[in-house]
Amino acid sequence: MLRLGVNIDHVATVRNARGGDNPDPVRAAIVAQAAGADGITAHLREDRRHISDDDILRLTEALTIPLNLEMAATDEMLAIALKARPHAACIVPEKREERTTEGGIDCIGQHNRLKPIVAQLVNAGIRVSMFIEPDRKQIDAAHTLGAPVVELHTGAYANASGDAREKILRHIHNGAEFGADLGLEIHAGHGLTFDNVQPVAAIPHIRELNIGHFLIGEAVFIGLEASIREMRRLMDEARA
Numbered sequence: 001m002l003r004l005g006v007n008i009d010h011v012a013t014v015r016n017a018r019g020g021d022n023p024d025p026v027r028a029a030i031v032a033q034a035a036g037a038d039g040i041t042a043h044l045r046e047d048r049r050h051i052s053d054d055d056i057l058r059l060t061e062a063l064t065i066p067l068n069l070e071m072a073a074t075d076e077m078l079a080i081a082l083k084a085r086p087h088a089a090c091i092v093p094e095k096r097e098e099r100t101t102e103g104g105i106d107c108i109g110q111h112n113r114l115k116p117i118v119a120q121l122v123n124a125g126i127r128v129s130m131f132i133e134p135d136r137k138q139i140d141a142a143h144t145l146g147a148p149v150v151e152l153h154t155g156a157y158a159n160a161s162g163d164a165r166e167k168i169l170r171h172i173h174n175g176a177e178f179g180a181d182l183g184l185e186i187h188a189g190h191g192l193t194f195d196n197v198q199p200v201a202a203i204p205h206i207r208e209l210n211i212g213h214f215l216i217g218e219a220v221f222i223g224l225e226a227s228i229r230e231m232r233r234l235m236d237e238a239r240a
């Protein structure tokens with residue numbers, strides 16, 4: 001079965017716009033759990049622009065489904081992950097000035113910096129994934145780092161159209177197949193919507209999709225539960 005990880009960062013974005021307690025991303029996570037999410041994803045950014053340290057603590061206490069902590073490969077985030085012990089940690093590149101995670105992490109160029117961080121997380125029993133471009137060399141390098149999972153960045157696919165989109169989709173499909181043959185568990189995410197999720201969901205090697213911004217935005221119109229249920233339905237339909 002293809003799992004759906006719901007990213008609740010942007011519930012915190014709306015909360016932080018006013019600086020109070022509402023809307024609470026932990027409440028959103030509990031709704032997502034009830035609506036059929038298989039996991040919750042939250043990105044604790046260096047600048048804490050959405051999710052806070054306290055949110056991570058409360059999520060670890062409140063959830064019965066797995067928490068996937070997205071984190072930059074820094075000493076600060078490593079210490080937080082080792083303390084919070086989420087089920088999974090997804091290593092992402094992070095630039096302070098970016099609006100969202102713009103590309104995959106460079107597992108080749110950053111190998112020496114990433115290796116000890118991946119090792120400490122793996123040794124702590126945390127399932128590590130590397131958020132990378134769907135590129136064979138990067139997939140190979142993530143495997144060499146000892147991460148059991150890769151999450152393939154679908155942002156370029158989501159932003160493209162027509163033939164360009166088809167070409168990127170084939171690239172994601174080939175990457176997913178290549179990674180699965182290496183023994184990696186394959187995830188994918190970024191920029192997925194009701195309109196573009198199905199071709200990605202149909203790639204048989206992919207085990208999990210992580211989706212956030214669109215689901216939270218759609219919740220304004222149809223509610224969070226309905227938004228998640230519809231995404232689940234589309235994913236299942238694509239897979240059937």
Ligand code: PXP
Pocket residue numbers: 007009043070090092100101131151188189190191192210211212213214
């Ligand atoms: N996966 C990773 C690693 C991400 O960094 C993000 C964005 O935080 C997502 C998935 C979800 O992307 P979106 O919010 O565009 O659905």
